[in-house]
Amino acid sequence: MGRGRVQLKRIENKISRQVTFSKRRSGLLKKAHEISVLCDAHVGLIIFSTKGKLFEYSSDSSMETILERYERYSCAEKQLVPTASESQESSSWTIELPKLTNRMEVLQRNLRNSMGEDLDPLSLRELQHLEQQLDIGLKRIRTRKNQLMLEAIAEMQKKAKALQEENNLITKKLKENENMLAERANWEQQCNNISGPNSTTPLLMAPHPRPPLPSHSGAFQASGVVEEGSGYQTRPTTNNTRIPSWMLNHPNQ
Template sequence: MVRGKTQMKRIENATSRQVTFSKRRNGLLKKAFELSVLCDAEVALIIFSPRGKLYEFASSRMQESIARYRMHTEDAQSKNIRSDEQNIELKHETAAMMKKIELLEASKRKLLGENLGTCNIEELQQLERQLEHSVSNIRTKKMQVYKRQTDQLKEKGNALAAENASLTEKCKLEPERGTNGDRANTRFADISEVYDHVETDLFIGLPEARIRCLLFKN
C-alpha cells in the first residue's frame, strides 16, 4: 500500500518553530557551503528569521553575486520583452498577409465572373478594362507563338526543298553511269538464252561453272 505524501504546514508552537528554524537554517547553510566547494559554484544564500534577523552565506562577495543576479534577470527580462515584441509584430504581419490573400481571392473570383452582385458600375468597368488588357496580352503572345512555329516550318520546308533538289541532280547523273548496268543486262540476257536451249550434254560441276561453259560455247 502506497502512503500518501504528508502535507507540509506551518508549525503552530512557537518554541518548536524556533528550534526547527535553527536546525534547518544551519543545515541549509552547510549545504550551500558544500555545494560551492564540491561543484565550484558561486552560491549566495540570504535568510531572514521570523523576527527579521539576517543570516547569509556567499562563496564570493555578496554584493558581486547580487549585482550578477540583477544583471542576469534584467537581460532575461529584456529578452522576454524583445521576444514578446517580435511575436506581436509577427502577428500583425500575419494578419496583414491574410487580409491581402482575402482581397486577392475576391479579385480572382470577380475576374472569373463570380460574386459580381456587390460591384458598382465603376468596379465593373475596371474589371472590363483588366480583362481587355489580359486578352490583348494573350493575343500578342499567341501571335508570337504562331510566328515562331511558321518560321520553323519554313526552315523545314527549305531543308526539304534542298534535299529534293540534291536527289533530283543525283537521278540525272545515274544514266551516265549505266554502262556496267547495260553489260550486266546483256550478260543476263545471254544466260536466259542459254537456258532456253535444250541441253543434252552431261555436265558435272557448280552451276556458275556450267553457265560460263555455256556462254563460252555460244
Template structure:
C-alpha cells in the first residue's frame, strides 16, 4: 500500500505528534551519524522536544568543541577577528554563550545517563523509558550483526566442507585406480600362451667327428 505524502504542517493530535517526533528524531540522529562516518564530517546536532527536553548528537568526543568551532567560524564569516573590536551587543553575546553552556551541560548529563555513567535514580519515568528504548534498539542492532556474522561463518564452512568432500572423492578414485593396476598386470600375464616346445634336437659332440 502506497503511503500518501505527509503534509508539512503541525500535527494537531498530541499523541500522534509525540510519536512522529520520536521517530523523526531517531531518524535525524541516525542520518547525522551516517553523514559523520561516511563523509568524515564533524557533525553536531541539538534538538529540543515540545516539552523542552534536550536531545543531542556529536561526532566528536565533546560537542562544546564543535559549538566553539561554529562560533569562531561565524565570527570570521561576519568579518570579526581577534584583532578587531567585538560586536556592540556584547552582553547579548555573553548571554547566548551562557545559555549554550547550560545546554551543553544538559546534553552531557543525558549522554552519561545513557552510558550508565550518571546516576539514573533522579531521572523521570519518561527519561528512563527513553533510555531503555535506546538500549533495546542498540541490543537489537548488535544481535542482528552477530547473527549475520554467524550465518556468514556457517556458509563459509559449508563451502569448505563441500570442497573437501570433492577432493576426498577425487583421491578415492585415484587410489582405486592405483590398486587395480597390479591385478590387471597379473591377469594379463596369466593369459599369455605357453611357449611351444622346440622340434630342434641339439647334439653335443666331443672330439673329432
C-alpha cells in the first residue's frame, strides 16, 4: 500500500515541527545549490526560523550582491509597470474622455446657433428657447453698455468742470493784469500832465519853487503864462487899480 499525501498544515508538536524544519531546510538549500549549478542561475535563499535564526544561501560570493541586483531590477519594473492607482486614473480618464468630447460638441453647436448658423435641425420650441436666451443676453449687454456710458459721461463732466474752473481762474488773472496795466497807464498820464509835455524833469521829482515876480510900476505880466518846468501860473500884477476901458466894452453886450 502506497504512502498517502501529507496534508499541509501547521505541525502542533514542537519537536516534530523542529525536526521537519531541519529536514526541509537542508533539502531546500540542496535544491537551491543544484539549480544554480545545473542551470547557471543566480540564486539567493533566506530562511528565518520560528526563533528568529537566519539561514541563507547565495550562489554568488555574497548575498549583498544578489540583493542589490534584486533592488535594481525591482525598481526598474516598478517604473515600467503602472501601479494600481495609475491604472485606475487611466481608466477614469478613458471613461471621461467621451463625455468631455460630447460636451464640447454641444457647446460648439450652441455657439453656432447663437451666431445664427445651423438653425435647420432646430424645432420651433428650440428656436423659441434660443430666442429667449438671446433676448436675456441682449438685455444684459445693454445694461452693461449703459452703465459704461454713464460712467464715461460722469468722468467727462468732471473733467469739464475742472477745465471751467481753470478757465475762470485764468480769466480772473487776466482781468487783474489788465486793471493793473490800466492803473499804471493812468498814473503815468497824470504824471505827464503835471510835469508838462516838453519837460525833462523825472516824473517822481517835486516841482521847482516859483521864482519871485518882478515888480515894475505901471506894467503887468501876461495872464495865464505857464513858467516852463515850474507847474505854476503867474497872476497879473499892476500898481494901477483901475480897470482898463477895453475890458468894459465886452463884445457879448
